[in-house]
Amino acid sequence: MKPWIWGAAALIAAVVVPSFLDPAGYPIRVLTLTLLFAALGQAWNIVGGLANQISLGHAAFFGIGAYTSTILLIHFNLSPWIGMLAGAALAALAAYLLSFPTMKLRGHYFALATLAFSEVLRVVASSWTSVTGGPAGLSVPYAADSLALLQFKSTTPYYYIILGALVLICVVFLVIQKSALGYRLRAVKENPDAAEVIGVDTTRVKITAAVISAALTALLGTLYAQFTYFFDPEAVFGIVAISVRAAIIAILGGAGTLAGPLIGAFVIVPLEEFANAALSSRAAGLSQLVFGLMLIAIILVEPRGLLVLVSNGIARLRKGRKG
């Protein structure tokens, strides 16, 4: 089958599925979260996968999105749709400014710098109580079901809005991948020095990708805030909760591929939710522990992700049958 047939089939399934589920039930919540984190992984994939710039700080942009729209909503009664754009613009600006000191950095150094950036925003969010609510976090005021205010009692509308966001980010990813920018990013990934020599403006290429990725991540931050109605600094600026999760979702499935974050999210998010529901009362931290162990295991077994692992497995099976 051609890849686009897979894509179309998955999309049709995604559109149809909610009609079989209870709109206030648990399964659709898990599915919605899965789509949200798939989208987050895909946004990370634009810098982490295509350019191989390992960001450990995407929570910075996610949190900027969540806080910007929510603060605008609380204080100025501004629609989250506009707040979302404001958050995306702010995140893009932050990514642009951050890129000046970090663009020359590679590998470990880049990861260090991005992680430190998001940590500092977390600390600012925890201490600037008058604006951010401090460690206690912020609640999104609920008035009534309203598309303009992006709030609903039922989960189904969120599901479709977040599905829309996921499709949007996947399309952006595909367009970048197939465009000149995508080829330049790949050149940067394979050999930055050689790319520079043949005339690729590597700094500009990386900044463009970083800004796009940051803006998309901020959109998701707003959607997350509207969906959960409540968040605190740890939930949106957390290293493990957001930054590491975004990266792992992409890496587990296969970084740099369109399908990677989708596969990663559909493995990790339901598993985590299931573990939380089944174990949390007995031992806090157990599902996170499993999460960490899975991460170590996938890196040691096949760092290129499940996609490669599965296709290698199939290839080996076929070979075995012939022989």
Added chain:
Amino acid sequence: MAFLQAVIDGLMIGGVYAVISIGLTLVFGVMGIVNFAQAEFLTLGMFVAFFAWKYLGIDPLVGSLISFVLIFGLGVLVQMTIIQRVLNAPPVAQIFVTVGLLIVIENLSLIAFGSDFRSVTTSYQTSALRLGPLFISVPYLAAFCMSLLSGLALWLFTNKTWYGRAMRATAQDPMAAHLMGINADRMRQIAFGLGVGMTAFGGAVILPYFTVHPTVGHQFVVLMFTVVVLGGLGSVAGAVVGGLVVGVIQSVSTLFFPIQLQNLVLFLVFITVLAVRPTGLIGAAR
């Protein structure tokens, strides 16, 4: 006078930062790996010293030696079973293996010890030495002296013993070291063990004035990065100077900013150094 007092406090705590961060820089120097889980070993070191105090009645300053030994052993094991396998892997694998380790250790301690805040009580906890108008807190001074001693011990080890020289040789050129009959894998195990052991030791000596809980490591992440980047990743001497500088910056900045924004000031230092001179401002870059 408040300024001088802040500088003294900063130097005292900076000495501890130096020891904590030496571990990070040592591992990077020998293996080229940034251990993102480094701060978790500090948490473990604090827990070991806490339980040694609680059940055996051992003062944390002495218990720090137990912390060092146990976490050294754990580090050797981690190196043998996990880190060794990603030595030649791309950076993304190296980064996420230690990030995975961070998640595992943090949640294991959450499961094992619960999320309670724990602290020790010692006789010298609230006492201070008076030097004219200035005060030096005794637990700060004790932690500083212990850090000084451990730094000295590490220096003697790396410069005066065969193992230390072999370790440095491995850092410079693993292949050449191997040809000289040095077991490079063994040296990496020692380096990783020493690295996390020193950090655990640093965690234990601050126990008299610091509360321990499973996520206490978070508070030290940005700080450790700043110290090692300031001193040049991989440079032990740089980490010592970097630790003292960061301690003073942090302490003095509280005179001008709210205490919660200490990390912001550190981050600005960190990002500026990265932008201007990623090999570090102090110490010889390798």
